[in-house]
Amino acid sequence: MVGITSYGAYIPLHRLSKATISRAWGDSPVPGEKAVANWDEDSITMAVAAGMDCLNGVDPQTLDGLYLASTTFPYLEKQSAALVATALDLRRNVFTADFSNSLRCGTSAMKAAMDAINANSVGSIMVCAADTRLGMPHGAREMDFGDGAAAIILGSTGVIATIEGVYSVMDEIIDVWRPDDDIFVHSWEERFIREKGYARVVPEAVSAALEKYKLAPNDFAKAVFYAHNPGLLTAVARQLGFDTKTQVQDILCDTVGNTGAALSLMLLVAALEEAKAGDRILLVGYSDGCDVLILRVTEEIEKVGDRRGMKGHLASKLELDNYQKYLEWRALIPTQTTLRPGPDQPSAVALLRDRKYGLALYGVKCKVCGTPHFPPEHVCVNCGTRDQFEDYRFANRKGVLTTFSQDSSWAGVSLDVPVTVTAVDIDGGGRIICDMTDRDPEQVKVGMPVEMTFRKLRRVGGINNYWWKCQPVRG
């Protein structure tokens, strides 16, 4: 039977308290906080981070495909899944596809992956979902939305949660939407969204699914619903007969926020972290219809290795105590720049030629003396042998900060001043000169352990340039 064989998640380090937002606008404080992507993060980088978390112990070359779900892809024409698959070091002969344009696309991608495996078209597929949606400043959606990502691998061996059933309905409605010429999410009035949207369609689909599979609410250890807000979730779950205290997965609205297309899979990961063999889990994705998936946890769940997942990422956080900074990170306010020229547009030719080292962080290792190199060289720095190298990937390796500077001379150019420039000595050999991200500049020390993280460096001429940075190892 097809099911989940591995899972992972990603929540950005930075949290913006809703009180900070309220204070900036002179409003009464609102409780809770939301996870916000750093200025160098987007749905692509978060998908890569969740994918790496999920791949813990899994060879990426064994996967047969990647489905990537998001409503916030950086390109409207050009696949993002291929970019993420390259960064995650999947094989070339895999099937990749983007699932987008609906908050339901995460569960839809999961269903499509299951169908592909059941049809023997592929053996295993990773499904990644990530979102960084924007609500208009000083609006309710700005308060509600958070950023995050999740990844699961679907396959038929070593299954930790079998997919026992799937049921979907489609529903054409303008309740929550984003037109193609706007960066902000729109919505119709709250009462309509509730009565004619979520509270009509979700009960219809879940009831039909339960009937189809001859199951009742008390057959489930956990019910994982996407929901716009907790009030809506409580009303609908209760209406369906679920115990909202014991059965319904918390939707993290005070800790992470509504992560859009990523939310249902992030909540599923959170549920799996608490699950035990035999548990049945209901998974519900909503928007423009409803996907209902029924999962059954197996004994393999005991074998899941350590990973950050939802719990680890929730616990590891750094407060962003500055709303203006958030607006700057999201490019929502113009800020003073200097006359210093910005970077040139990257060359598509060079990006193609260098993609293996640039995106998957491959270097080489000398076959004669064993010295790892980054970036790839022709002549060994240690023994001088020409072109006797094997590929050597640095992305999963930790390292130590050999030295650094806090470079303030980027004021007016970079959003990340002081830029922490570093030399990282990678465990097992090799040195990478790169920037450090997601750090408190005051806490940076020579000798501190670091890990590599995939980030967006810049966008010039409509091309996003991604590369890797180091970050302090997340707790």
Added chain:
Amino acid sequence: MESIRDKVAIIGMGCTKFGENWDKSTQDMVVEAAYEAFEDAGIDPRKDLQAAWFGTVWGAGTGMVLARTLQLPYLPVTRVENLCATGSEALRNACYAVAAGVYDIVLAIGVEKLKDGGYGGLPPIDAPMATGDVQHSYRSSTFTSPGRFAMMATRYFDRYGLSPEEGKRMIARIAVKNHHNGNLAPKAHFHREITLEQAVNAPIVAWPLGLFDCCGVSDGAAAAIVTRGDLAKNFRPDPVYVKALQICAGPYEGELSQKYDFTHVEETYIAGQRAYAEAGIKEPRKEISIAEVHDCFTITEAVIYEDLQFSPRGGAKEDIEAGTFELNGELPVNTDGGLKCFGHPMGATGLRMMYEVYKQMQGKTGPRQIKNPRLGLTHCLGGVPGGGIISVLIAGAEQG
């Protein structure tokens, strides 16, 4: 392998005022430096000059720019570039051509026009940094010189157990010294004494380096006339003879290999060793009378003391505190204020260093004149800790 020692001599030099030369173009500065050198050597450029080397980093143009500006009569002109060592590189190539016996009288000139740009600091620098097409591909573009040299300060402080405050005080003394010296040099960019407290408390540019740890970004030009050693006295009684000319281009080992420790510059050490061997110097600290070194940042000058063996490893602090490298110290370094205070128009800097050594040997440097200099050293550093291009030139007042 033969040595350059005494085969060539410098018989004329020129240097513009360095600084924010808002009213001077590249061409204006080239003419000013070149004609000072022609007049100093007593030559007629249209009749006597046989070839020229033109050093510039940020694209003042090809050799034709020099040929047109000076109206050189269809001479061979070569444009050279080796980052911050560009001026030295122009001089080195000119010297070798004369030593080879191909020409008898040649011009080496370097110029940089940086202050037309509209911002402090250097223009974007990825492309020339021996990293190929990085700027147009993946990898970070957050390269700055202050950032990279600050990484050396961080590591140096860490290795020798200096707190950031102790480390900053150590290097601040270099800024104070160079500002003192530069204040005595009329052509220097900055004329201002500073205090240790001002230097230590200056705004941070790239932590731990503050404003006074960083050299000026300047416009300027400098030039030299080179001839054969045996002809030099025909032009003037006090030519300056070249004793050693070394350049060392690093293979960027420090960015690739964990062996590099960020507390020295390997290329400086190697170029220094070669230059001492070529010039027959056994005890550099005792034998060298004056050194003009590449203090792009104060930490760089501190590390140079050790790499050129003026100080033992880790011993720079003690020597700095003892005043060893001050104007009246045991081995005066950067008597004209160095890059820190005289300024740093990259293409001109190596020739400006030689200008100071040359004038010191001729006893023409006024209040900053040191006593009876016999051997002078210039040291230029292009690139960064971990991957640099270093020139070391040693010159002497006497032949033989």
